[in-house]
Amino acid sequence: MKTKEKIIDLFYEIASIPHTSGNTNRIIQYLKKFAQQNHLKSKEINGNLLITIPSSSDMQDKNPIIIQGHCDMVGVKEKDLKFDFLNDSIEIKIDKDKNFMTANQTTLGADDGIALVYMMLLIQERNTFKHPKIYCVITRDEEIGLLGAKEFDFNEIKDADYVLNLDTEAEGLFVISSSGGEEIKGTYKYEMNLCLGTVYELSVDGLTGGHSGGNTLGLNGAQASRLIAQTLGHLIQMYQLQLISIDCSGLNNVITNEGKALFISNAPSQQLINSALDILKLYASCYALTDPKINMNLKIVNHADKLQAFTRQSTGNILFNIMYVPYGIFNSYKGFPLASVNMGSCIAGNGVLEIKEHVRFADNNFGNLLKNRIIQYFTLTGATFEVSKHDPPWIKKVNSKLQQIATKVWSDLGYNNPQFVDMHATLETGLFNEKLPNAEIISFGPNIEKIHTPKEKLDLNSSVRIYKYLKKIIESLN
Numbered sequence: 001m002k003t004k005e006k007i008i009d010l011f012y013e014i015a016s017i018p019h020t021s022g023n024t025n026r027i028i029q030y031l032k033k034f035a036q037q038n039h040l041k042s043k044e045i046n047g048n049l050l051i052t053i054p055s056s057s058d059m060q061d062k063n064p065i066i067i068q069g070h071c072d073m074v075g076v077k078e079k080d081l082k083f084d085f086l087n088d089s090i091e092i093k094i095d096k097d098k099n100f101m102t103a104n105q106t107t108l109g110a111d112d113g114i115a116l117v118y119m120m121l122l123i124q125e126r127n128t129f130k131h132p133k134i135y136c137v138i139t140r141d142e143e144i145g146l147l148g149a150k151e152f153d154f155n156e157i158k159d160a161d162y163v164l165n166l167d168t169e170a171e172g173l174f175v176i177s178s179s180g181g182e183e184i185k186g187t188y189k190y191e192m193n194l195c196l197g198t199v200y201e202l203s204v205d206g207l208t209g210g211h212s213g214g215n216t217l218g219l220n221g222a223q224a225s226r227l228i229a230q231t232l233g234h235l236i237q238m239y240q241l242q243l244i245s246i247d248c249s250g251l252n253n254v255i256t257n258e259g260k261a262l263f264i265s266n267a268p269s270q271q272l273i274n275s276a277l278d279i280l281k282l283y284a285s286c287y288a289l290t291d292p293k294i295n296m297n298l299k300i301v302n303h304a305d306k307l308q309a310f311t312r313q314s315t316g317n318i319l320f321n322i323m324y325v326p327y328g329i330f331n332s333y334k335g336f337p338l339a340s341v342n343m344g345s346c347i348a349g350n351g352v353l354e355i356k357e358h359v360r361f362a363d364n365n366f367g368n369l370l371k372n373r374i375i376q377y378f379t380l381t382g383a384t385f386e387v388s389k390h391d392p393p394w395i396k397k398v399n400s401k402l403q404q405i406a407t408k409v410w411s412d413l414g415y416n417n418p419q420f421v422d423m424h425a426t427l428e429t430g431l432f433n434e435k436l437p438n439a440e441i442i443s444f445g446p447n448i449e450k451i452h453t454p455k456e457k458l459d460l461n462s463s464v465r466i467y468k469y470l471k472k473i474i475e476s477l478n
């Protein structure tokens, strides 16, 4: 059977077993059985799986290498499709020329199912090529916070020299570093008082948003809570108003693309609305390039109401803090961000303002500096703070032997233009880098389009080329 057919067959096997994040026990048991059927040892480590392939006879003196991928997939479907990711098999579709694989209106799970397929194929073909001892490390729940890798026992694989991570989605693109991450929450307590007046709602949506580690340009665009604070800050120069609430909640690693605020004012309403519309127009035109679908609205919720709102002084402080708490890219080199911070969520109401900041950093020094700056800000402005969730960075190695081998094998196969890139996102490889500081790491994979969407599409010819490359690079690691 040809490699492409083998890849397709193995992918069908994996797709038949539901394996979204948090639901990976069945796929782990399946892979464990697969190892057993192939007479290989495997070990479950806190829901992850380690399968060991002994070295071929001619490479027994070499140190082991690690092949790594995650077994969980993101489950997203088209709105109208009836589909249960906990129980239903992914329905695979392949075009007649066998160029591409997609799923029927759901995510395919090629991210990172293709890594599992490659490992299974290496296991089946282990006696047909020379290789050192290979640790196949299959982690769970990467997509929901690198949970499996955080609980893996790295002592089991500490004698390995190289890590080949198979979780990159563009052929020829090699990731060689990734950022660390940390979250800092600041909580302020403010006074409220009873107010009488017209209640307004200011809403923002349609912002470009995006992943704060992937779409770093987005950190220069519009962000919902900051936009709301700026608009109200503008308005408060002309009219007395008091804030009732702000709701810009969301994931901490996503640039908030919508939100709303309620406020109360005694100012003549038509006049206030007219001024607000002018301000909204101004912001919309300023962000037209980065956020072409920006949509801002002001409407009256109640003409005369009596309710608790933040005092005038508290309102000013809240707007100030949202506008000036550290945000955006702080250090960069040749356009690549080395340290950045995203305001993941910003909630105000009932006497409390809560701001969650998500920091990314290329190394721990940048991270500590920026983290400190945020903590200083919170402390100096009267907030309490809480630091949580430390994800280590994968620090770039200079003069990497692995990169040299990767480049040579790539050109030996006649492939063109390999590209080595740094990522500002947080990857599992950060944990491998922290726990195995002497090992060299690289990440690559075949072309997969539109991951994490129902349009996810695996390029089968690219999958064959990358498998060939994977085998060849393993043979060359000596």
Ligand SMILES: [Zn+2]
Residues within 6 Å of the ligand: 070, 111, 112, 142, 167
């Ligand atoms: Zn992935």
